[in-house]
Amino acid sequence: MGILAPARLETLDFRKLLQRDQFELTKLLKACQQQGFFYLDPADLNSPRGFDDRLEAISVAQKWFDRPLEEKMKVHQDSVTKGYKPPGTSPGVVKNMKDGYESMKMPRDDFISGSRFLPEGLKADIELFRRDLEFSHYITTTILSCLSDLLSPTPRFEDHHCGTEASQSTMIYFRYLKQAAGKSNSGVGHNKHTDLGTLTLLYSPQGGLQVYDQASSKWKYVATQPGCYIVNVGDALRFLSGNQLLSAIHRVVPAPGYEMEHRYSSAYFLRPQNKATFQTSENTFVSALDWHDTKYRIFKASHEEQEKNTILTGGFDVQE
Numbered sequence: 507m508g509i510l511a512p513a514r515l516e517t518l519d520f521r522k523l524l525q526r527d528q529f530e531l532t533k534l535l536k537a538c539q540q541q542g543f544f545y546l547d548p549a550d551l552n553s554p555r556g557f558d559d560r561l562e563a564i565s566v567a568q569k570w571f572d573r574p575l576e577e578k579m580k581v582h583q584d585s586v587t588k589g590y591k592p593p594g595t596s597p598g599v600v601k602n603m604k605d606g607y608e609s610m611k612m613p614r615d616d617f618i619s620g621s622r623f624l625p626e627g628l629k630a631d632i633e634l635f636r637r638d639l640e641f642s643h644y645i646t647t648t649i650l651s652c653l654s655d656l657l658s659p660t661p662r663f664e665d666h667h668c669g670t671e672a673s674q675s676t677m678i679y680f681r682y683l684k685q686a687a688g689k690s691n692s693g694v695g696h697n698k699h700t701d702l703g704t705l706t707l708l709y710s711p712q713g714g715l716q717v718y719d720q721a722s723s724k725w726k727y728v729a730t731q732p733g734c735y736i737v738n739v740g741d742a743l744r745f746l747s748g749n750q751l752l753s754a755i756h757r758v759v760p761a762p763g764y765e766m767e768h769r770y771s772s773a774y775f776l777r778p779q780n781k782a783t784f785q786t787s788e789n790t791f792v793s794a795l796d797w798h799d800t801k802y803r804i805f806k807a808s809h810e811e812q813e814k815n816t817i818l819t820g821g822f823d824v825q826e
């Protein structure tokens with residue numbers, strides 16, 4: 507996919523955001539308005555294991571992905587927030603080819619209700635996964651509170667994310683399959699999209715993520731930064747902010763030179779409570795649950811269907 511320029515993203519310091527450091531808050535607002543993406547250094551003296559839990563959870567998920575497909579399919583569910591998703595269920599990054607990733611999804615509501623939903627090979631580590639999810643929830647809701655301080659929305663953004671209300675917030679662990687030599691019909695990557703929810707807290711030790719720069723109409727690669735999460739704004743937060751914040755278009759491609767290895771990543775998707783409402787890029791008033799379901803219908807539709815409107819890319823056009 508050619509040599510691309512790197513995206514120039516800010517690195518924010520979580521400790522300074524917690525302290526409401528004015529300079530850091532200004533950087534946060536600019537990053538969310540202009541790029542919709544930033545790195546976050548999670549150093550937090552109160553939760554020293556937070557980021558380490560993410561690394562460990564990825565390595566447990568990594569081993570689980572090595573299990574046979576038939577075993578993983580036992581926890582395949584007709585759900586986009588819960589259970590196993592095999593590779594190739596949606597259009598991928600290459601026209602007329604499917605996606606190239608499998609994933610295991612763990613919804614926040616299931617941890618809260620105490621449901622025993624994790625399969626063999628993962629269930630022994632349920633407390634690790636719970637900590638990873640709750641730390642990610644804490645980080646994303648703290649960022650949300652900073653954004654409310656900055657933009658003074660009524661009600662505050664957090665008020666659409668009441669912890670006890672049902673939501674589609676979920677943690678997802680991904681494996682992008684290596685590209686078999688000379689085999690061109692396997693799925694590839696993760697198609698262009700904007701995230702549908704509020705904030706995404708992503709981590710991957712490997713490259714492949716690209717963000718679309720609207721000013722230059724070019725894809726830019728997002729370099730990995732050791733010890734840092736990548737945070738991005740989703741559609742729901744853009745809509746709740748009256749389009750002041752940007753949900754940036756991104757995708758995942760096989761990183762040049764690394765096509766022959768699997769890529770692992772994980773993301774916590776903070777989403778508003780199901781019954782929150784907002785006006786979308788299509789000028790419709792919908793609930794957060796409706797937008798979630800609409801967006802997933804489009805994620806799964808054919809490339810031709812996807813091109814009929816701009817729902818996939820949050821109301822924005824992509825020149826390719």
Ligand SMILES: O=C(O)CCC(=O)C(=O)O
Binds near residue numbers: 680696701715
């Ligand atoms: O795997 C990644 O790096 C990104 C995944 C992603 O963009 C998504 O699932 O929304």
Ligand SMILES: [Fe+2]
Binds near residue numbers: 700
């Ligand atoms: Fe995404």
